[in-house]
Amino acid sequence: MKRRHTEVAAGILLRADGQMLLTSRPEGKPYALYWEFPGGKLEAGESVEQALRRELQEELGITIAAAHPWQVTEHDYPHALVRLHWCKVFDWQGELQMREGQRMAWQSWPPTVRPLLPGAFPVLQMLAQERGLPFDARALGAEGS
Numbered sequence: 212m213k214r215r216h217t218e219v220a221a222g223i224l225l226r227a228d229g230q231m232l233l234t235s236r237p238e239g240k241p242y243a244l245y246w247e248f249p250g251g252k253l254e255a256g257e258s259v260e261q262a263l264r265r266e267l268q269e270e271l272g273i274t275i276a277a278a279h280p281w282q283v284t285e286h287d288y289p290h291a292l293v294r295l296h297w298c299k300v301f302d303w304q305g306e307l308q309m310r311e312g313q314r315m316a317w318q319s320w321p322p323t324v325r326p327l328l329p330g331a332f333p334v335l336q337m338l339a340q341e342r343g344l345p346f347d348a349r350a351l352g353a354e355g356s
């Protein structure tokens with residue numbers, strides 16, 4: 212039977228100096244402690260932007276301005292087939308608070324935190340391409356690439 216996609220909104224928060232925000236997944240979730248872009252699943256009736264705004268409020272305590280839709284990628288995990296809607300976010304209000312006990316790290320290129328969530332690899336590659344930087348998946352810890 213064809214698996215249904217789980218729709219996910221993920222935010223690439225970018226500071227004026229070009230650094231991006233990565234956060235670690237809370238304990239108790241699949242891939243706990245892996246680093247990812249903050250975000251989460253769409254709830255019934257929500258748009259990507261609405262879901263992202265809600266998730267970043269819940270997880271990080273910030274209120275985002277515009278979410279700029281950028282890319283859509285997919286990843287097939289044993290626990291779910293996810294479709295990731297990536298949005299860039301340049302403006303937000305409030306201080307970052309890790310409300311779910313996550314860790315946070317502002318990262319320049321290449322990101323140094325490990326391990327990185329496999330579903331974030333394609334978008335990391337796109338970010339590198341956009342900046343005209345070399346991308347070496349193995350150096351980022353990707354298996355089988």
Ligand SMILES: Nc1nc2c([nH]c(=O)n2[C@@H]2O[C@H](COP(=O)(O)OP(=O)(O)OP(=O)(O)O)[C@@H](O)[C@H]2O)c(=O)[nH]1
Nearest residue numbers: 219221247248249250251252286291293328329330331
């Ligand atoms: N937020 C986020 N999720 C990602 C990324 N990459 C990636 O594969 N995912 C996947 O997208 C899904 C997001 O679901 P989640 O469990 O974080 O969402 P949630 O906060 O709504 O979870 P909940 O079910 O506990 O309410 C997970 O299957 C996760 O593995 C990423 O960079 N950021």
